[in-house]
Ligand SMILES: *[C@@H]1O[C@H](CO)[C@@H](O)[C@H](O)[C@H]1NC(C)=O
Ligand SMILES: *[C@@H]1O[C@H](CO)[C@@H](O)[C@H](O)[C@H]1NC(C)=O
Ligand SMILES: *[C@@H]1O[C@H](CO)[C@@H](O)[C@H](O)[C@H]1NC(C)=O
């Protein structure tokens with residue numbers, strides 16, 4: 001598939017920006033060489049630059065609009081500054097506490113290793129017009145060490161329903177969300193025994209992204225239109241999962257150590273094509289409700 005240089009450039013920008021999402025603030029601030037500068041401080045600095053560059057623009061744009069905008073922006077900066085003073089000593093654990101709630105049972109960026117996936121059965125319906133994704137993922141999970149929590153990644157999606165089974169037995173669990181860590185957790189009262197196998201089934205909704213990450217919408221030029229030699233524009237939904245974007249398409253253990261087998265069903269329109277790097281098992285008619 002042809003890709004133009006603009007797409008490549010944007011992709012590189014996206015990868016760099018994604019680093020921030022992983023809780024790499026510490027690394028960044030160390031590079032700054034000034035020790036304990038925290039996330040909020042950086043935010044405030046950005047706010048300040050924004051004020052300064054905008055006041056430059058406003059001189060050109062006219063005083064009437066300028067005054068209004070400046071008041072608004074100035075208020076914004078004050079707000080950020082106050083934030084900075086309050087939160088300047090937050091540790092990762094305190095941020096998790098603040099953003100994910102007191103009860104969130106995991107406090108690290110890296111997932112626990114007590115449970116690992118062996119198989120994902122994914123059924124996904126990406127709608128190329130509405131850009132909505134409706135999906136179901138059935139995970140087969142191997143319990144290595146006894147634990148009461150299943151923790152994995154999920155970003156930009158909502159849970160519709162879930163079931164957890166231990167053997168033939170259905171297990172009750174609480175669903176917990178941590179935006180700070182881009183994780184979901186299921187917590188049970190009774191621990192899953194070591195060496196057991198869990199089946200976790202999740203129905204969810206998500207969306208096709210426009211920023212070249214996860215499952216994203218792509219437009220490309222195609223010179224071939226049957227025998228008609230005119231350029232046509234074609235739309236496709238394409239995956240870019242590295243480094244940490246698989247979690248935007250399906251709930252999953254989105255770290256390189258958690259390797260597993262995927263069985264994928266894609267619900268598509270008759271006139272669309274589905275392409276993957278593995279062979280097709282079968283294709284059948286599907287009745288949409
Ligand atoms: C399981 O627990 C043992 C003992 O605490 C530990 O050494 C091992 O690393 C754990 N295994 C995993 C996969 O976390
Ligand atoms: C998830 O739910 C929130 C709140 O109801 C909503 O704003 C958002 O659009 C939903 N996202 C998806 C992908 O369904
Ligand atoms: C492709 O060519 C066919 C005729 O061969 C024409 O009907 C159709 O409009 C063309 N599509 C586009 C998008 O140009």
Ligand SMILES: *[C@@H]1O[C@H](CO)[C@@H](O)[C@H](O)[C@H]1NC(C)=O
Nearest residue numbers: 225226227228229230231232
């Ligand atoms: C080729 O496609 C263009 C664009 O849709 C259309 O205007 C033209 O009539 C088509 N030519 C033939 C020979 O089908």
